Amino acid sequence: MKSLGELISLACRLFLAGLFLWAAHDKVWDPASFAAAVSRYDLIPMGLVNPASVLLAWLELVVGLCLLVGLATRAAALWSALLLVFFTGLMIYAGMTGAGFDCGCFPGEAGHPAGYQAALRDALMLLPALWLLVLPGRWLALTGRRRKHSDRLTLSV
Amino acid sequence: MSRGQSSYILLSCMVMLLVAAVAGLAFNLLTPQGVGWTPSHVSRPLWSAVDLAQAAQLQKDGALLVDARDPGDYKLARAAGAVNLYPEEFDLLWPLLGPTLRQAPAVVVYGRYFSRWPAAQVAQLLRGQGLTKVYVMLGELSDWQKAGLPVKTPRRKRP
Structure with missing residues (x-):
């Protein structure tokens, strides 16, 4: 039973890691395009669009990397959940205003329109993040290994 | 926990x-x-800013008005005589509007201003196309309308 929990945690971690790394890749590499995508929502003042979009892109990358290697998994899961809640809200707002433009969430040309469908997708992606908050798992995780190692050291002392 | x-x-x-x-x-x-902290069309502008009165005077003197808002907004209302040229479709629209804009003695661009400033972006792109007298109006269409300047709205169909 414990193995099943670990397996689900590992699957959730790798799924979210892949998702965030995929989403972050283009945003980090082409910050001007991502800033333009952020500005289309017309939610934050122009002076903050570039810094906010750069921070968001790199945060996605850092969270994705942490999830991939299993470093501070709970914190990474908490960031994932917070980001996904924010994205869900943003997509609902876009749906209410009838934006209709590309959400700027993932690479690809105009394949992901902002709106209610995207909100539902983001809300579903919350589930693995919530699972990891409760059960971060230790399989193939740096944090788990380090903790085991430190436990051993404590015992030997 | x-x-x-x-x-x-x-x-x-x-x-x-x-x-x-x-x-x-x-x-x-x-x-x-x-x-950078802000887009280059804001931090290193190649255009000049004009206020509402100056923009109206420029139009009187023959300048062409460019509406840089999305086409949906343009269809609802626009300054009389303005053409629609917005950043997302600039490359597509420039070949169609370029000859007219080149003939105008000056071009005044207006649009919205919050997260982005499409008017400044279009003005920068127009300068890049070799137009020399390009101005950005510091004000939105609502200000233009409040000042009593002519606005064109679609005609209502008779029932």
Whole structure:
């Protein structure tokens, strides 16, 4: 039973890691395009669009990397959940205003329109993040290994 | 979850945010594709800004008005005589509107201003196409309308 929990945690971690790394890749590499995508929502003042979009892109990358290697998994899961809640809200707002433009969430040309469908997708992606908050798992995780190692050291002392 | 665990998670979250901020800043400073604090059409403008009265005077003197808002907004209302040229479709629309804009003695661009400033972006692109007298109006269509300047709205169909 414990193995099943670990397996689900590992699957959730790798799924979210892949998702965030995929989403972050283009945003980090082409910050001007991502800033333009952020500005289309017309939610934050122009002076903050570039810094906010750069921070968001790199945060996605850092969270994705942490999830991939299993470093501070709970914190990474908490960031994932917070980001996904924010994205869900943003997509609902876009749906209410009838934006209709590309959400700027993932690479690809105009394949992901902002709106209610995207909100539902983001809300579903919350589930693995919530699972990891409760059960971060230790399989193939740096944090788990380090903790085991430190436990051993404590015992030997 | 113990208090210690919660503190560890919050601390890790802060470290992640800090790493993202430092890495993002470094990447933007060190790579050619990095972006500045504001877009180049705002930080290094090639256009001149004009107020509402100056824009109206320029139009009187023969300047062409360019509406840089999305086509949906343009269809609802626009300054009389304005043509629609917006950043997202600039490359597509320029060949159609370019000859008219080149003939005009000056071009005044207007649009909205909050997260982005499409008027400034279009003005910058027009300068890039070789137009010399390009101005951005510091004001929106509502200000234009409030000043009693002519606005064109679609005619209502008779029932």
